[in-house]
Each structure stands twice: as C-alpha cells, then as structure tokens.
Amino acid sequence: MIDINREIAALDWQREPLGLYEPIGYTLAAGGKRLRPTLALTASRIFGGNEQEVIPAALALEVFHNFTLLHDDVMDKAQVRRGRPCVHIKWDENTAILSGDQMLIEAYKLLAQLPADRLPEVLRLFNTMATEICEGQQRDVDLAQAASAEIADYMLMIRQKTAVLLATALQIGAYMAGADKAAQQALYEYGIRVGLAFQLQDDYLDCFGDERTFGKAIGGDIREGKKTWMWLQARAKGMPDTQGNVERTLAEYRRLGIDTMAHAEIQRLTDEAQTYLESLPRNEATDTLRRMAEQLVTRMN
Amino acid sequence: MIDINREIAALDWQREPLGLYEPIGYTLAAGGKRLRPTLALTASRIFGGNEQEVIPAALALEVFHNFTLLHDDVMDKAQVRRGRPCVHIKWDENTAILSGDQMLIEAYKLLAQLPADRLPEVLRLFNTMATEICEGQQRDVDLAQAASAEIADYMLMIRQKTAVLLATALQIGAYMAGADKAAQQALYEYGIRVGLAFQLQDDYLDCFGDERTFGKAIGGDIREGKKTWMWLQARAKGMPDTQGNVERTLAEYRRLGIDTMAHAEIQRLTDEAQTYLESLPRNEATDTLRRMAEQLVTRMN
Numbered sequence: 001m002i003d004i005n006r007e008i009a010a011l012d013w014q015r016e017p018l019g020l021y022e023p024i025g026y027t028l029a030a031g032g033k034r035l036r037p038t039l040a041l042t043a044s045r046i047f048g049g050n051e052q053e054v055i056p057a058a059l060a061l062e063v064f065h066n067f068t069l070l071h072d073d074v075m076d077k078a079q080v081r082r083g084r085p086c087v088h089i090k091w092d093e094n095t096a097i098l099s100g101d102q103m104l105i106e107a108y109k110l111l112a113q114l115p116a117d118r119l120p121e122v123l124r125l126f127n128t129m130a131t132e133i134c135e136g137q138q139r140d141v142d143l144a145q146a147a148s149a150e151i152a153d154y155m156l157m158i159r160q161k162t163a164v165l166l167a168t169a170l171q172i173g174a175y176m177a178g179a180d181k182a183a184q185q186a187l188y189e190y191g192i193r194v195g196l197a198f199q200l201q202d203d204y205l206d207c208f209g210d211e212r213t214f215g216k217a218i219g220g221d222i223r224e225g226k227k228t229w230m231w232l233q234a235r236a237k238g239m240p241d242t243q244g245n246v247e248r249t250l251a252e253y254r255r256l257g258i259d260t261m262a263h264a265e266i267q268r269l270t271d272e273a274q275t276y277l278e279s280l281p282r283n284e285a286t287d288t289l290r291r292m293a294e295q296l297v298t299r300m301n
Numbered sequence: 302m303i304d305i306n307r308e309i310a311a312l313d314w315q316r317e318p319l320g321l322y323e324p325i326g327y328t329l330a331a332g333g334k335r336l337r338p339t340l341a342l343t344a345s346r347i348f349g350g351n352e353q354e355v356i357p358a359a360l361a362l363e364v365f366h367n368f369t370l371l372h373d374d375v376m377d378k379a380q381v382r383r384g385r386p387c388v389h390i391k392w393d394e395n396t397a398i399l400s401g402d403q404m405l406i407e408a409y410k411l412l413a414q415l416p417a418d419r420l421p422e423v424l425r426l427f428n429t430m431a432t433e434i435c436e437g438q439q440r441d442v443d444l445a446q447a448a449s450a451e452i453a454d455y456m457l458m459i460r461q462k463t464a465v466l467l468a469t470a471l472q473i474g475a476y477m478a479g480a481d482k483a484a485q486q487a488l489y490e491y492g493i494r495v496g497l498a499f500q501l502q503d504d505y506l507d508c509f510g511d512e513r514t515f516g517k518a519i520g521g522d523i524r525e526g527k528k529t530w531m532w533l534q535a536r537a538k539g540m541p542d543t544q545g546n547v548e549r550t551l552a553e554y555r556r557l558g559i560d561t562m563a564h565a566e567i568q569r570l571t572d573e574a575q576t577y578l579e580s581l582p583r584n585e586a587t588d589t590l591r592r593m594a595e596q597l598v599t600r601m602n
Contacts, residue, residue, distance in 0.1 A: 020439035071402060075395040094376040094442065097398060101372060102435040104405055109428045116421045120413065123420070127410045134403040138321035141395065 002051045004037045007059060023087045023099035024106070027066050030082040036061040039166055040173035043187050045285035049177020053115065057122055057176060060110035061169050064126075067103035068133055070096055075137075114176075122172055129168035136160025149227050151236070155196065163195025186276045190289065193273035197266045197296050203228040204262045205300065207250060213300040219246030229265070234258050270297050303352045305338045308360060324388045324400035325407070328367050331383040337362040340467060341474035344488050346586035350478020354416065358423055358477060361411035362470050365427075368404035369434055371397055376438075415477075423473055430469035437461025450528050452537070456497065464496025487577045491590065494574035498567045498597050504529040505563045506601065508551060514601040520547030530566070535559050571598050 013025030314326030
C-alpha cells in the first residue's frame with residue numbers, strides 16, 4: 001500500500017526563490033490527516049486500480065487542500081494551524097497570498113503528470129470541485145453577513161466548502177481505476193454525506209465536546225455568532241437572541257433538544273453514506289470506507 | 302479574424318454567489334490591450350491554424366493575466382487599475398484574494414475546453430509559465446529587500462514576471478496551429494525579447510517620458526527606490542546614493558549616459574526579437590509581430 005506521507009515528503013521545495021517555496025514546504029510538512037489523498041487511493045483499490053497511477057492526483061488533492069487552508073487563514077486572520085504559526089504570521093500576508101497561488105499551480109502541475117488519456121476527465125472533475133470550494137468559501141462569508149438564513153443555505157455552504165472535496169477525491173480515485181459512471185457516482189454521494197456529517201459533528205463537538213479531547217475551547221462558534229446548523233435549528237424553534245453567550249445558548253440548545261437532533265442528523269447522513277457503498281465490490285478498501293463513516297459518528301475530536 | 306474583446310465579453314459572470322463572480326466580471330470588463338490572447342491568435346495565424354480552436358487558450362491567458370494583476374494589486378496596496386478602483390478597494394482584500402483564486406481556476410477551466418489531444422502539452426506550457434510568473438513576483442519582492450543586486454537579477458525578474466507570459470502565449474498559439482518545435486521556440490524567443498524590451502521601455506518612460514503621453518507622474522520608480530535596469534547601471538557606474546530624489550537621479554542618469562544606454566539596449570533586444578521572425582513563414586501575421594516590435598521602441602506610453 002502507498003505511504004502517502006512518504007510521497008508528500010518526497011516533493012521537493014528546496015527551490016529558488018526560497019521565499020516562494022519555503023512556505024509551501026512548511027505548510028505540507030505540518031501533517032494533517034491526509035484524508036483526501038487517502039480517499040483517492042482507497043477508492044482506486046476498491047476497483048483493483050493501479051495505485052501508483054493515482055499518486056499525482058492524490059498529491060494534487062492534498063496540495064490543493066493545503067492551498068485553501070493557507071488562503072482561508074489569511075482571510076480569517078487565523079493565528080495557528082496544526083499547532084504552528086500560520087504562514088501569514090510566520091512570514092507575512094503577501095507571502096501567504098503568493099505561495100498559496102503557487103500551491104494552486106503546483107496542484108495543476110501534479111495533475112499534468114497523469115496519463116494523457118486520463119487527464120481531460122480528471123482535470124474536469126478537479127476544476128468543478130475547485131470552483132465549488134471557492135463558491136462555498138464565498139457563501140460562508142455571505143452567511144456571516146446575512147441578517148437571516150435557512151438551514152438549506154448552511155447545508156449548501158458546507159457541502160461546497162467541505163464535502164465536495166472528499167467526494168471528488170473518491171470519484172477521481174474510482175475513475176482512475178476504471179470504475180463505471182454509476183460506481184463513481186455512488187462514491188461521490190458517499191463522500192458528500194460523510195463530508196456533511198463530518199462538518200456537523202465538528203459543529204456538535206464545538207458545543208457539546210470535551211475540551212480535553214476536542215483540543216479547543218467549547219463554544220467558539222457561539223461566541224463568533226456563527227450561523228451553524230445547530231444555531232439555525234434553535235432559532236427556527238424560537239430560541240431568543242442569546243447574544244453569543246455560550247452558557248445560555250447551550251442551555252437553550254438542550255432545552256429545545258438541538259443536541260439530540262444534531263446527533264440524529266449525523267447518524268442519518270452516515271447511514272445514508274453507507275447505503276451508497278452497498279452497490280460496490282466488497283473488499284478491504286470498501287470496508288475501510290465503511291469503518292471511516294462509523295468512526296465519524298463516534299469521534300470526539 | 303477573431304474579435305477577442307467580443308469573446309471576453311461573452312464569458313458569463315452573472316453566477317451565484319455574486320460576491321465571488323462580480324469582481325471577476327468587473328476586472329475583465331476594464332479593458333486593457335488584450336495583448337496576450339492577441340499574440341496567441343496571431344501566432345496561430347502564422348501557421349494557418351484554426352483560430353477558433355485557440356480561443357479557449359487565448360482566453361485562459363487573458364484571465365490568468367488579470368488574476369495576476371488582481372493579486373499583485375493587493376500585495377502592492379495599489380489603489381487604481383485601468384482608471385478604476387482596484388477590486389480590494391471597491392470590495393475588500395478577502396474578496397480580491399478569493400475572486401483572484403477563482404480566476405486562476407477559471408483559466409484552467411478554459412484550458413480544459415481544448416481538444417483532448419492538445420491539452421497535455423498546452424497545460425504543461427501554461428503551468429511552466431504560471432510558475433515563472435509567481436517566481437518573478439517573488440524575485441521582485443526579494444530585489445526590493447536586497448541590499449544590493451546585479452543587472453542579471455533584474456533581467457531574470459522581468460523575464461519571469463513579464464516576458465515569459467508573452468512568449469508562452471505565442472508558443473501556445475504556434476503549437477495549436479501545428480508548428481514544429483523549432484518554430485515554437487523561435488516565437489518563444491521573440492516573445493522573451495519583446496517582453497524584456499517592453500519592460501525596459503516602461504522603465505525608460507518612467508524616467509524620460511512625457512507625463513502627458515505617459516499618463517502618470519515621472520520618476521515613480523526613483524521615488525519608490527526601485528532597483529530598475531537604469532538604477533542598477535547607474536550605481537554600477539558609480540552614481541552616489543541620491544536617496545530617491547528624482548531631479549538628482551535623472552541628472553545623474555544623463556551625466557552617466559544611462560538614458561542612451563537604455564535606449565540602445567531596448568533597440569538591441571528589439572532587433573534580436575526580429576531575427577527570430579526570419580525563420581518563420583512571411584505573411585500578414587508575421588508582419589503584425591514585426592510591426593509590434595517596432596512600435597515598442599518608439600512608443601511613448
């Protein structure tokens with residue numbers, strides 16, 4: 001099996017001008033779950049694909065994901081990413097913008113290494129995904145500024161901003177392995193639901209997680225006044241304006257049963273995700289995806 | 302002949318979310334010389350290529366160029382572009398970053414429209430060019446911060462930041478029309494020299510142009526302490542530190558004959574550019590490129 005961390009470490013960023021490439025190496029060396037390349041490789045294994053052939057696309061997905069984090073951190077004025085200062089803190093904003101741009105280009109350079117007969121379709125899938133990510137980021141901004149919002153607005157935002165990248169990673173892996181359209185689509189739909197459930201679980205843990213295992217202070221979303229699924233549901237059920245007070249908001253969530261509702265919604269999405277795996281070959285790789293969805297519902301961080 | 306402005310105007314940016322796409326439409330509607338798509342189409346015509354087939358690549362080059370302007374303006378804290386407020390002034394910095402990212406993705410979406418058999422090579426040429434642009438931008442930053450610099454550092458910077466995009470536009474046009482490697486390379490080399498001459502002429506006009514025709518105040522580069530070709534040549538010839546004083550610096554340039562040297566260098570580069578056209582078919586399109594190089598040396602704005 002491919003060791004994706006070794007593949008990422010093998011990318012060479014000791015290039016001139018150092019001011020452009022060092023921040024890229026710094027970002028990619030910070031670790032992370034490597035979830036997206038892992039999904040692409042796992043999807044390929046389901047269909048007995050040649051994992052080696054998928055590597056450029058898997059790496060492109062990881063480099064692209066890290067590009068989005070780099071620019072998002074500038075836009076959010078974040079300080080820390082994966083326990084280390086963000087690029088725009090360690091260097092400066094201009095460096096984060098320019099090295100981020102280069103990371104996006106590097107993702108496309110990796111895609112250009114794919115076999116010529118596979119390139120057009122993978123490029124098309126990748127471009128569609130990249131577009132949705134930018135749209136999702138803009139919808140996130142719009143949502144923060146909107147006076148009111150519907151649950152559907154929030155779901156579309158997290159679908160584009162988070163779920164589509166997981167779904168596309170799976171689809172690209174499946175396509176590279178020669179899976180037919182229906183199988184590609186099944187994995188895409190699995191990825192969307194896992195992505196949505198993943199984000200809702202994040203929102204849930206931000207409210208009801210254990211600070212020791214969650215790794216950050218509880219109630220951050222509430223303090224920032226974020227229009228999360230939980231907040232929108234509570235408002236729809238008549239929660240008064242709690243003005244970012246964490247204690248009061250959490251009490252309201254409990255009183256209105258939002259915690260139970262969120263848990264049920266995450267379970268529902270996870271179950272739905274699993275059904276999409278049923279049409280696929282049963283093997284070690286499909287089992288990995290099945291377990292991944294299960295772990296999602298029970299994860300505490 | 303293709304009307305490139307009509308093609309650009311036909312791109313649809315009335316898409317949701319508006320906050321992402323409106324700044325892209327605003328940027329592309331601001332005009333400009335459309336030099337890069339024009340070069341790609343002209344190069345294709347030299348070899349009797351199907352211009353219609355080149356359009357996606359020509360548009361990708363223009364969208365990419367405007368992406369670089371958008372992000373450069375953020376990094377330079379510029380106020381005005383083509384007589385209108387920059388995107389980060391009219392909207393905000395985050396909008397300029399995100400809409401810029403989307404423009405870069407849109408450039409790749411346009412490339413993805415190319416015939417599948419042409420895509421791999423054009424993507425490779427495009428990626429190489431895009432990388433050099435980012436490297437050139439970083440070298441520009443490094444040059445500003447460096448205590449000293451050589452002429453060669455400056456030439457490499459403007460080669461990457463300005464000339465490579467013109468050269469690649471020509472090469473892509475030639476490749477699409479089926480030109481052989483030698484002809485592609487000749488056009489690339491022509492483009493590099495025209496690009497270098499273009500930038501040096503810009504530097505020259507910034508010192509010795511006529512404010513009425515040049516369109517901006519004379520001496521901007523000197524006031525900003527930019528290490529231009531002229532400044533580096535003057536320093537190499539023993540010019541004292543003039544501390545950004547425009548009058549004194551221009552007097553030194555004249556005393557040392559830098560104005561004459563610059564003019565001669567621009568002429569030399571332009572002549573060199575013309576020699577690369579000699580191996581190509583003689584027709585209306587080659588004549589256009591020949592005239593373009595001539596106009597460069599005499600242009601006053």
